[in-house]
Amino acid sequence: MAEYIFGRNAVLELLNSNKVEVLYVQKGNLKGSIEKIIGKAKDDKIVIKYVDKNKLDNISQGGTHQGVAAAVLEYKYFQVDDILNEAYEKKEDPFIIILDEIEDPHNLGAIIRTAEVAGAHGVIIPKRRSATVNSVVHKASAGATSYLKIAKVTNITETIKYLKAKNIFIYGADGEAKSFYNETNLTGPIGIVVGNEGKGITKLVKQNCDELIKIPMFGNINSLNASNAAAIILYEVVRQRNEEK
Secondary structure, rough: OOOEOOHHHHHHHHHOOOOOEEEEEEOOOOOOHHHHHHHHHHHOOEEEEEOOOOHHHHHHHOOOOOOOOEEEEOOOOOOOHHHHHHHHOOOOEEEEEEEEEEOOOOHHHHHHHHHHHHHOOEEEEEEEOOOOOHHHHHHHHOOOHHEEEEEOOOOOHHHHHHHOOOOOOEEEOOOOOOHHHHHHOOOOOOEEEEEOOOOEEOHHHHOOOOOEEOOOOOOOOOOOHHHHHHHHHHHHHHHHHHHHH
């Protein structure tokens, strides 16, 4: 089953990762980065179809397509061990993001984007009650789904237990935690759990985290968007790891 990805940056990243089957380009819309996209597709001998704007509007279902879309195969998920091996092959401590029922695909895409830029080795999501990798996630990630390994597991709690058995310390982001994220040692092999947009981390997952951490809040609103909270904590990991070098 084909999945449609749209938007110039997302499509160009997918072309660079050799995952595009068919490229759709709006007739007459051949300026700017479109020329680079078409050139790359031609070099890779990818089928190019020049279509009316209505066709792209239908493909993107009202999203901003910028005159281009691509048909790609359905996303192929990785195994948790693939993520671990990514770290070991780079001779780095594993740095994994675990998402506990993130339901908004825009949030999922944004977290994947931040995780990839921050140098994380992979993202783990549950099979149920979670957004999955689709066209919205691809676009929101700005193409990061083409580079970062994403695993989909049956049970997040059992996966956390598996990671802990591999000597990976699991931190859960929770507003009721006693420890602040920037006062906690986030170096070494770690997993960061980010919970649902409204409910946060589920009870059983929270109980299986090694330590809970929180972001200080000083305003009248006592919570952050899940992707924003993830970005803050992920870059604290980056800061601490760089200081350790």
